[in-house]
Amino acid sequence: GAGVSQTPSNKVTEKGKYVELRCDPISGHTALYWYRQSLGQGPEFLIYFQGTGAADDSGLPNDRFFAVRPEGSVSTLKIQRTERGDSAVYLCASSPSVTSVEQYFGPGTRLTVT
Amino acid sequence: DQQVKQNSPSLSVQEGRISILNCDYTNSMFDYFLWYKKYPAEGPTFLISISSIKDKNEDGRFTVFLNKSAKHLSLHIVPSQPGDSAVYFCAASGRIQGAQKLVFGQGTRLTINP
Numbered sequence: 001g002a003g004v005s006q007t008p009s010n011k012v013t014e015k016g017k018y019v020e021l022r023c024d025p026i027s028g029h030t031a032l033y034w035y036r037q038s039l040g041q042g043p044e045f046l047i048y049f050q051g052t053g054a055a056d057d058s059g060l061p062n063d064r065f066f067a068v069r070p071e072g073s074v075s076t077l078k079i080q081r082t083e084r085g086d087s088a089v090y091l092c093a094s095s096p097s098v099t100s101v102e103q104y105f106g107p108g109t110r111l112t113v114t
Numbered sequence: 115d116q117q118v119k120q121n122s123p124s125l126s127v128q129e130g131r132i133s134i135l136n137c138d139y140t141n142s143m144f145d146y147f148l149w150y151k152k153y154p155a156e157g158p159t160f161l162i163s164i165s166s167i168k169d170k171n172e173d174g175r176f177t178v179f180l181n182k183s184a185k186h187l188s189l190h191i192v193p194s195q196p197g198d199s200a201v202y203f204c205a206a207s208g209r210i211q212g213a214q215k216l217v218f219g220q221g222t223r224l225t226i227n228p
Contacts, residue, residue, distance in 0.1 A: 042218030105157030
């Protein structure tokens with residue numbers, strides 16, 4: 001079966017531009033998580049969805065970051081007015097439910113803001 | 115504040131010997147601990163977990179030990195193989211605002227020398 005997929009794998013953008021990062025979770029997984037991994041650090045929680053709703057977005061660094069999951073499957077992380085400090089690998093994970101301990105990660109999108 | 119810490123950024127071990135990776139945590143509310151393995155350009159892959167009510171869990175060459183009084187866990191790999199060379203992340207899971215969120219350490223790069 002297919003795992004979590006993320007597109008694009010790499011994204012280079014200029015400071016101030018808008019970007020969208022896409023995540024396709026494992027089919028049937030209701031919980032979806034976004035993490036950000038900076039160089040030399042572990043992944044840091046950004047937001048999670050239970051179904052279509054963002055149940056907890058406490059990890060989003062500021063209001064330039066927004067995520068949606070309109071049909072309870074694919075999710076898009078949106079970053080407005082990108083800054084060089086946004087450069088990182090953005091990881092998506094899914095799990096069968098929000099009470100499941102194990103999360104399955106995608107390969108990530110490496111975002112570089114120049 | 116770093117709730118999960120991996121104090122060794124790197125570790126080098128001879129093939130066939132035991133690899134021991136360490137992790138410390140501060141929050142006693144965590145109820146599961148997990149180890150993830152990460153190869154370059156791939157997402158973290160689940161390796162092994164342990165519930166906070168246990169002190170040992172074994173799966174083939176991998177064993178995780180939990181010392182709750184010391185808030186310390188370790189991953190033992192024996193015998194170590196070249197394919198084990200990767201970055202290993204310790205993660206702690208707790209039911210925070212309804213979801214089993216993962217809090218990651220900074221990672222330890224393990225190199226197995228032939």
